[in-house]
Amino acid sequence: MTTAQVIDGKAVAESVREEITRRSKDLLDNHGTRPGLAVVIVGEDPASQVYVRNKQKTAEACGFHSVKHALAAETSESDLLALVQSLNEDKAIHGILVQLPLPGHIDESKVLNLIKPEKDVDGFHPINVGLLTAGERSSALVPCTPAGSLVLIKRALGTDLSGKTAVVVGRSNIVGKPMASLLLQESCTVTIAHSRTKDLPDVVRAADIVVAAVGRPEMVRGDWIKPGATVIDVGINRVPTPEKGEGKSRLVGDVAYEEAAAHAGAITPVPGGVGPMTIAMLMANTVTAARRQLGLPEAEPIF
Numbered sequence: 621m622t623t624a625q626v627i628d629g630k631a632v633a634e635s636v637r638e639e640i641t642r643r644s645k646d647l648l649d650n651h652g653t654r655p656g657l658a659v660v661i662v663g664e665d666p667a668s669q670v671y672v673r674n675k676q677k678t679a680e681a682c683g684f685h686s687v688k689h690a691l692a693a694e695t696s697e698s699d700l701l702a703l704v705q706s707l708n709e710d711k712a713i714h715g716i717l718v719q720l721p722l723p724g725h726i727d728e729s730k731v732l733n734l735i736k737p738e739k740d741v742d743g744f745h746p747i748n749v750g751l752l753t754a755g756e757r758s759s760a761l762v763p764c765t766p767a768g769s770l771v772l773i774k775r776a777l778g779t780d781l782s783g784k785t786a787v788v789v790g791r792s793n794i795v796g797k798p799m800a801s802l803l804l805q806e807s808c809t810v811t812i813a814h815s816r817t818k819d820l821p822d823v824v825r826a827a828d829i830v831v832a833a834v835g836r837p838e839m840v841r842g843d844w845i846k847p848g849a850t851v852i853d854v855g856i857n858r859v860p861t862p863e864k865g866e867g868k869s870r871l872v873g874d875v876a877y878e879e880a881a882a883h884a885g886a887i888t889p890v891p892g893g894v895g896p897m898t899i900a901m902l903m904a905n906t907v908t909a910a911r912r913q914l915g916l917p918e919a920e921p922i923f
């Protein structure tokens with residue numbers, strides 16, 4: 621039985637996109653500039669193709685100048701680096717996103733490190749990682765998934781998170797670590813758990829805020845959740861549903877939703893929780909990057 625408030629990521633993402641569309645129009649009307657986003661994809665990975673299409677579609681809907689570079693899987697590292705370099709120099713482009721994963725023969729960090737930090741709308745460049753870790757979020761570009769997760773946490777709990785106990789399960793550079801940095805900056809008491817953490821259920825049971833970013837279907841069980849806790853499920857896992865027919869599947873998160881919803885105060889569903897926020901925050905980062913490159917004052921933070 622669901623007793624928790626269901627955090628509607630789709631609706632929140634929609635409101636963020638509306639605000640970004642307004643800001644984009646303001647840049648065009650008052651400064652003669654469309655925010656420019658370049659998305660680079662190498663190879664044919666079907667999931668990446670879907671992500672890139674959605675990013676492009678959303679960028680266009682927000683009124684951006686949107687450019688896609690689709691390169692063959694066998695593109696050489698030096699050709700990709702040359703493309704990134706040309707986008708670094710392109711004045712019409714304010715944000716560059718290289719869709720991961722890249723094919724095995726390309727050194728991912730070499731590519732990501734070449735993106736100018738001020739155009740790094742994924743927030744993966746070491747300069748942006750450093751700024752976020754140093755507590756200088758207002759000059760960094762923050763990775764989109766954790767930024768979107770924080771927006772959802774604040775929708776559920778209000779803007780003052782200080783003193784709350786937060787447990788982030790997962791320590792990836794893309795989600796877990798930047799999520800922990802953001803929560804620390806909000807003055808939460810933060811624990812980062814991972815595959816070597818002992819007594820994980822007990823660790824999670826201490827949390828007022830749980831963020832699950834593990835990549836294991838429904839790993840976090842209902843009885844791990846402290847009554848009333850806020851649960852943010854970042855996981856996107858496709859699991860087979862043979863009962864619905866051969867080859868059929870469905871998406872589930874890293875949290876056993878029904879069980880957890882019976883204990884939580886608020887919880888994000890999968891799909892329709894964190895997923896839509898990731899793209900919305902990419903748009904927000906692109907407008908932020910454009911304003912900074914134009915030498916304009918910072919807009920009100922989205923979170």
Ligand code: NDP
Pocket residue numbers: 765789790791792793794795796813814815816817820833834835836854855856857894895898
């Ligand atoms: P990674 O595989 O990079 O990291 C997974 C983390 O989970 C690692 O730190 C790992 O620990 C930890 N882990 C694995 N198994 C366990 C376990 N049994 N107990 C505790 N911790 C464990 O994944 P990502 O961070 O990239 O992604 C996590 C999930 O979020 C995935 O489902 C992914 O699809 C989803 N995702 C969703 C996005 C969205 O837009 N909603 C965007 C990005 C990701 P260790 O370091 O010790 O190996």
